[in-house]
Amino acid sequence: MPLPGKLIFALMLVAIFRILPVSAQPDAVYEKLTPAEDHLEEEFEAGKFVIEHVLDAYDWHIASLGDKHFSIPLPIILFSSNPELHEGKKLHVFMSSKFHHGHDDYKGFRISHTEEHNNKIVEVNEQGHEIGKPLDLSLTKSVAGAIVTSIVLLILVFAAVRGARRNSGRAPSGIQNLLEPVIVFIRDEIAKPSIGPHYKKFMAPLLTLFFFILLNNLLGLIPIFPFGANVTGNISVTLVLALFTFMVTTLRGNVNYWKEIFNPDVPTWLKFPIPLMPFLELTGMFTKPFVLMVRLFANMLAGHLIITVFISLIFIFSNLMGPAAGYGVSPVSIAFSVFIMLLDVLVSFIQAYVFTLLSAIYFGMATAEHH
Amino acid sequence: MELVSPNVGTIFWMIIVFGIVAFVLKKFAWKPILNALNEREESISSALNAAQEARKEMENLKAGNEELLAEARKEKELIMREAMALKENILAEAKEKADAETQRNIEYARQQIQNEKAKAINEMKKQMTELSFMIAEKVIRKEMADNKQHQAMVEKLIDEIKLN
Numbered sequence: 001m002p003l004p005g006k007l008i009f010a011l012m013l014v015a016i017f018r019i020l021p022v023s024a025q026p027d028a029v030y031e032k033l034t035p036a037e038d039h040l041e042e043e044f045e046a047g048k049f050v051i052e053h054v055l056d057a058y059d060w061h062i063a064s065l066g067d068k069h070f071s072i073p074l075p076i077i078l079f080s081s082n083p084e085l086h087e088g089k090k091l092h093v094f095m096s097s098k099f100h101h102g103h104d105d106y107k108g109f110r111i112s113h114t115e116e117h118n119n120k121i122v123e124v125n126e127q128g129h130e131i132g133k134p135l136d137l138s139l140t141k142s143v144a145g146a147i148v149t150s151i152v153l154l155i156l157v158f159a160a161v162r163g164a165r166r167n168s169g170r171a172p173s174g175i176q177n178l179l180e181p182v183i184v185f186i187r188d189e190i191a192k193p194s195i196g197p198h199y200k201k202f203m204a205p206l207l208t209l210f211f212f213i214l215l216n217n218l219l220g221l222i223p224i225f226p227f228g229a230n231v232t233g234n235i236s237v238t239l240v241l242a243l244f245t246f247m248v249t250t251l252r253g254n255v256n257y258w259k260e261i262f263n264p265d266v267p268t269w270l271k272f273p274i275p276l277m278p279f280l281e282l283t284g285m286f287t288k289p290f291v292l293m294v295r296l297f298a299n300m301l302a303g304h305l306i307i308t309v310f311i312s313l314i315f316i317f318s319n320l321m322g323p324a325a326g327y328g329v330s331p332v333s334i335a336f337s338v339f340i341m342l343l344d345v346l347v348s349f350i351q352a353y354v355f356t357l358l359s360a361i362y363f364g365m366a367t368a369e370h371h
Numbered sequence: 372m373e374l375v376s377p378n379v380g381t382i383f384w385m386i387i388v389f390g391i392v393a394f395v396l397k398k399f400a401w402k403p404i405l406n407a408l409n410e411r412e413e414s415i416s417s418a419l420n421a422a423q424e425a426r427k428e429m430e431n432l433k434a435g436n437e438e439l440l441a442e443a444r445k446e447k448e449l450i451m452r453e454a455m456a457l458k459e460n461i462l463a464e465a466k467e468k469a470d471a472e473t474q475r476n477i478e479y480a481r482q483q484i485q486n487e488k489a490k491a492i493n494e495m496k497k498q499m500t501e502l503s504f505m506i507a508e509k510v511i512r513k514e515m516a517d518n519k520q521h522q523a524m525v526e527k528l529i530d531e532i533k534l535n
Contacts, residue, residue, distance in 0.1 A: 055373060056381060077380070118373055136380045143384040150392045157400045164407035172411075183404060203405060204397035212392060235374070236381035240389055301374070
């Protein structure tokens with residue numbers, strides 16, 4: 001195993017075995033006994049369990065043992081337009097552990113459990129009524145997951161860069177061997193055919209997109225901290241990725257690209273007096289990245305959802321027909337989960353490929369010469 | 372609904388995170404990797420080209436060698452043939468010469484024999500003449516002694532000689 005690989009592995013081990021005990025200490029993570037009435041009637045709600053599993057969260061939940069919840073607190077950053085409710089300050093930065101897993105209010109903020117703002121931070125007035133959402137720039141679980149992925153990605157890529165520098169003109173080695181075939185694939189199978197002769201300008205965005213998406217997809221499947229965050233199954237994340245493609249396309253678009261949008265080669269009555277085609281083309285500019293956003297989001301979300309659903313089948317059955325049924329169903333559940341997990345590995349690659357390919361096609365359209 | 376509604380905070384942080392990743396990778400990572408890749412591909416393709424060129428050259432060289440060999444073989448054959456012809460010529464000449472020598476020797480011998488023969492015949496003739504003379508003398512002497520007629524004729528002959 002080459003050095004970077006060892007490093008990553010060691011980091012993973014350290015992350016698992018060091019953070020878990022630390023996080024169990026009361027000052028790092030708050031553990032709370034649920035109130036007695038909740039404790040008595042603890043019905044398993046599959047729908048809530050599944051949705052909460054894929055939703056973004058203010059803290060990173062690792063495990064629950066009985067009534068004890070182990071989770072990593074994440075920073076909460078809020079701008080409020082009502083400073084009088086929050087000790088006279090507009091900007092508030094604190095750790096999510098202050099909310100005690102959503103059970104307590106803090107400085108006039110609360111994690112809402114209402115239908116309208118479920119699981120979002122809301123402002124609370126003196127009477128204890130929720131009066132609306134502050135500007136919420138909290139570093140949530142998805143962002144934390146993306147940061148972890150980014151660190152892994154940078155380690156991997158810079159290991160490859162070091163290999164490229166060291167082995168210049170010679171055979172590749174180590175991590176370089178892992179990344180280079182993929183890079184060659186993106187260059188030869190995606191960039192060159194889709195973009196044409198100007199493909200070199202777009203290699204950096206394409207490679208960044210592909211590796212960022214792929215690594216987020218794959219690490220999202222590893223159910224062990226610090227991985228397993230549902231990053232690419234979060235619509236805000238895919239929105240940013242699609243926005244990136246949109247920005248590159250728009251900023252790199254040449255004269256022909258804009259001419260095709262505002263003055264396409266169609267009969268005049270389609271352009272004048274009602275600019276029908278220009279309107280359609282302009283809409284297309286935005287629907288293309290929108291489709292990218294929804295496709296990646298839906299695919300990755302579905303994978304996470306299905307795995308969680310299969311696991312919750314165990315608890316659904318044990319709730320309905322007693323623990324024996326739960327144990328009986330568990331092999332089937334696990335088999336299906338493993339199958340879906342493997343399918344998701346495939347889907348991770350396919351979605352990263354599709355996103356990159358479509359981005360490359362859009363880049364190619366933006367820089368195509370008139371024909 | 373919450374699943375599909377984008378969150379401002381997440382978008383804000385993701386723009387920062389992804390922006391930094393994209394910037395750092397573009398600035399420091401992809402260029403060296405792609406350059407190294409291109410360099411290696413170029414060096415491999417140039418090495419392959421060089422190998423092909425070398426193979427072609429080798430083939431040319433081989434063809435040249437074969438040509439040379441064939442020429443050498445041809446030349447050798449020519450030389451051999453010439454040598455053969457020369458040998459035959461020399462042999463024929465030698466034979467001719469030898470024949471001529473023999474002929475001459477034989478001729479010489481024949482002449483010698485002829486000479487010896489002539490000499491011998493001459494000798495014989497001489498001896499025969501002497502013998503005949505001797506015989507004739509003896510006959511004549513005997514005839515003369517006992518015949519007056521013969522004596523008279525001799526005297527007459529002598530007389531005639533004297534007259535001459």
